[in-house]
Amino acid sequence: MKVAQVKENKIIVSEIDDIKLDGRKGAIVMTLGCGLCGSDIVKFRHKIVHDGVLGHEIVAEILEINSDTKFKKGDRIVTSHHIPCGECNFCKHGNVSMCEHFKKTNIFPGGFSEKVFVSEEHLKNVAYLVPENMT
Numbered sequence: 001m002k003v004a005q006v007k008e009n010k011i012i013v014s015e016i017d018d019i020k021l022d023g024r025k026g027a028i029v030m031t032l033g034c035g036l037c038g039s040d041i042v043k044f045r046h047k048i049v050h051d052g053v054l055g056h057e058i059v060a061e062i063l064e065i066n067s068d069t070k071f072k073k074g075d076r077i078v079t080s081h082h083i084p085c086g087e088c089n090f091c092k093h094g095n096v097s098m099c100e101h102f103k104k105t106n107i108f109p110g111g112f113s114e115k116v117f118v119s120e121e122h123l124k125n126v127a128y129l130v131p132e133n134m135t
Helices: 038-045 100-104 120-125
Strands: 002-007 010-015 026-035 051-053 057-066 076-079 115-119 127-129
Touching (some): 057 115, 076 120, 115 120, 120 127
Antiparallel strands (some): 002 010, 002 051, 057 076, 076 127
16 A cells, blocks of 8 residues: 655655554544544654654544444545543643553554554544545
């Protein structure tokens, strides 16, 4: 599958192995759109990321799903990239990006790819259906 990834301080389009559920709980989604976040720009400009796929604010269609949620194949969803725990001191004081759980959870490989793995935890906590009447 195609990804736009940072390699040697450039953004290039390349092919990587297709991602699969392989029994994991969650979904494989086809990216329909991805926002360009300020943190993506900072990571690229300041050379914080050397290799990897940026992008984490996606709208996508579920291609394959293994989940105990209301979502099903064909649903269009919007999802966040990270999941705050809601319980730690950082979360309780509105600093969710400092939460350890937030830092450990991410969509894979990143929003600037044809397909993304979205965990069941994402589906349960930060994913929402796109309304039918929204293009």
